[in-house]
Amino acid sequence: MNFSSLSLSLFASLFIASTPVVSQQVADRIYSGGPILTIDDERPTVEAVAVRDGRILAVGAQDEIAAYQGDGTELFDLEGRTMLPGFVDSHGHVVMGGLQALSANLLAPPDGKVTDISSLQSTLTEWAAENAKAVESTKMIVGFGYDNAQLKELRHPTRQDLDAVSEDLPVIIIHQSGHLGVANSRALEIAGITSSSEAPPGGVIQRDADGEPNGVLEEYAFFSVLVPLLGNLGEEGLVAFAQAGSKLWARYGYTTGQEGRSSGQIVEALRKVASTEGLPIDVVAFPDVLESREFIGANVSQTYDDRVRVGGCKLTIDGSPQGFTALRDRPYYDPVGSYPAGYAGYAAISMDQLQDAVNWCFENGFQILVHSNGEGASDMLIAALEVAQMKFGDPGNRPVLVHGQFLREDQVESYKRLGVFPSIFPMHTFYWGDWHRDHTVGPVNAENISPSGWIRQRDMMFGTHHDAPVALPDSMRVLAATVTRRTRSGDILGPHQRVDVMTALKAMTIWPAWQHFEEKEKGSIEIGKVADFVILSDDPTAVEPENLSELQVLVTVKGDEVVYKAEEGVREGNLHFSPFSNDPVLAHVFLHAIYQGMQVEDPWLARN
Incomplete structure (x- = not known):
């Protein structure tokens, strides 16, 4: 079947009986013809969506939405494919x-x-x-x-x-x-x-x-x-990175991306792309708080300027769990390489640096995203947050734990008490689950890496991420890993930490939208929100969980504009991923x- 991004033919059976409507209610475009998952608990599925001026005008049954069709309304035929709200990047590095x-x-x-x-x-x-x-x-x-x-x-x-x-x-x-x-x-x-x-x-x-x-x-x-x-x-290189990265994110259905460890130059590169050729998606940047405080203080905003904004601060405590540089609270299980007895990794910053950075963000009411992988790093972060909250109270800045790969259950409880939003990395179960089981934490503790089950037992929201360029920003791999927790070898790590498909979809849409203070604008298909959509080859709630990674992103829509469309017959998942593959010059x-x-x-x- 030929998949048309904008079908201008009339849906005769649906709209032939549509009645004239007043001009302010006429939709620019109506999406219909396939399952639509709204990620709205009040109305989880609908048959059609009307959009006007880049925002959602109405959602509902086909006959309800037919009332918004006018002479100039374009009809987008889903042709049996599934539409969801555009994915919101809980943590990644668009420019890099x-x-x-x-x-x-x-x-x-x-x-x-x-x-x-x-x-x-x-x-x-x-x-x-x-x-x-x-x-x-x-x-x-x-x-x-x-x-x-x-x-x-x-x-x-x-x-x-x-x-x-x-x-x-x-x-x-x-x-x-x-x-x-x-x-x-x-x-x-x-x-x-x-x-x-x-x-x-x-x-x-x-x-x-x-x-x-x-x-x-x-x-x-x-x-x-x-x-x-x-x-x-330099500026030219950063601009090229911003162009390539934003297009790569759109290719995987992300309509909001994150530059999760930024600088003033990186933000300016994004702004230059936005003001010249335009960015296909929104990008939220979080500059390094140890180096860019003046820039952060002068640029933090909840409002996008040409699809770019500075959301707050980024801080990094430790390193890579699979590389044995994350700070644990106990020795690594069986590290591969020349490591001293009892080796437990190390922190990249001191406790004084951590406390000073957290205090500064809390004092100014700025959101802070903290890279913390090992249990030892989380002990440091929890202690710093407790001091900051005692000193400054809760400024409503929604602090974010980034990764939390190795967590004790008591630390999850502490993060709940402190109001921390966990942005976790379930793709580790696929890419490095076997390695964690055999070498980093051992077979017992490997069951609890990226502990989404513990998080949901406490009714906490969470986000899931890819941390690209650490992994490809493959949204369907993120979804599959969160639901199945299957490793490369076929093992399943921690069945008790798995979540259902709808929960996993919320962790890619409405919950990271909340993380970014954008839950009133994005993350679900509801009246008044931005018309950010992703169209998949099939319904993720209807396929077998083991097949989730095979779903394809066919179309990405940003503000009712198609910003990515897969070529006919091309599998987008595991091919060569360079945005410049067709432009060697x-x-x-x-x-x-x-x-x-x-x-x-x-x-x-x-x-x-």
């Missing part, structure tokens, strides 16, 4: 998603083909050959998304492994978590890292038996090398721009 799209794809199946060190090397070599002009001009090879947990060798590649790709050019690869990576010998040389180098606070330089850097760099040690090697993202120009040494403020470097 461009890095994922414009480097060698080192992801493991199903999103890539890297399964061992050899395939990683060949992928980098092939990418360099296919992008020879870009490599020649940038004099660098970069890859994103390797995961030691998915490599046959169950270890990080080393500088020697990357030297086999190139000894002359710097080669740097970024772990899928984004919290660590590997540099070849040439890249280490350029960065000035030697056997006598000391790691910066909050970072680790891994070494071989002779004390020489083995190429693996963690947290701030990695960030302080990555940014100079990328030449510092643009990709080449962009890569060239990245590495030209353009200056930009960088919080990681400024802090160290």
Whole structure:
């Protein structure tokens, strides 16, 4: 069946008897012809939706909505597909998603083909050959998304492994978590890292038996090398990232995206795209509170300006659970690598830094999103929130826990008491569930990673996220993981932590809309709200849970405007994901721009 985004033919059986209506009640467009899930408990499903001036005019049965049809009303035929409110990004990095799209794809199946060190090397070599002009001009090879947990060798590649790709050019690869990576010998040389180098606070330089850097760099040690090697993202590069990332989010049905660790330059890049070519979706930015307080204070707003606004503050306490850099309250179960006995990870900031940042946000009434993965990090966050609330009360700023991968049940209770909104990462059950079971927390505690069951037992709302570019912003993978908790190997982690499909959909729509103070505007299909919709290939409440990840985003509608439409017959889930896949010239120009040494403020470097 040919799927038309805007069918202008009359639905004879539905609208032939429609009556004239006064002009202010005439719809610009009427959506009908398939299941419509409103995510409104008062009216969960409807047959048709009328829209005027980018907002929802009416919802209801077909004969009710027929009264809003006039001579100029366009009819959008769903052709049996399912319409829902557009997805709201509970946590991701829209602008930095461009890095994922414009480097060698080192992801493991199903999103890539890297399964061992050899395939990683060949992928980098092939990418360099296919992008020879870009490599020649940038004099660098970069890859994103390797995961030691998915490599046959169950270890990080080393500088020697990357030297086999190139000894002359710097080669740097970024772990899928984004919290660590590997540099070849040439890249280490350029960065000035030697056997006598000391790691910066909050970072680790891994070494071989002779004390020489083995190429693996963690947290701030990695960030302080990555940014100079990328030449510092200048305005042109950031603008290209913003363009690529926002289009990638729209491709997966997100009508509101988040730039979850931002800076003034990143916000200005978003604004530049918005004022020139226009952004396809809304983007809420949260600049780093340790580095951008003046900018935050001058720019926080609940109102979008050309689809961009600054929502509040971002703070990061610890690192990556799968990379063993998250701060636990106990030793890691069986960490892979050279770790001392009793190793439990580490914090990236001090308790004084944390308390000062939380106090500042509470004193000013600003929302704060806090990256906290391990139980030890949550202990720090809970303590800081308790002090801030005793000192400043509750300013109604809806503080957000980001990730909470490893949580004790008493910590979930504390977050409820403190009014914290959990934005959790159930996709970990798919991507790293087996790794957590076997290495990070062990088979018992792995059952409770991303504990949505504990959260719902306490009647708490929560959001689910993808944290792209850590993972693709694949909304259907998010949905499937939240409902099934099935791992790559087929195991199910914590059946008691699973939730039903409708709860999982709320965690992608109305609840993250509440998280962003936008529940009156977005997150459900109700009269007066913005006409943000996503159209799926099938009804997620009607298919088998195990098939949820196979659903396709066919159309994304922002403010009654189609901003993404899948090509006929193309499976959108696990194909090559670069927005520039059909524009190699643009990709080449962009890569060239990245590495030209353009200056930009960088919080990681400024802090160290």
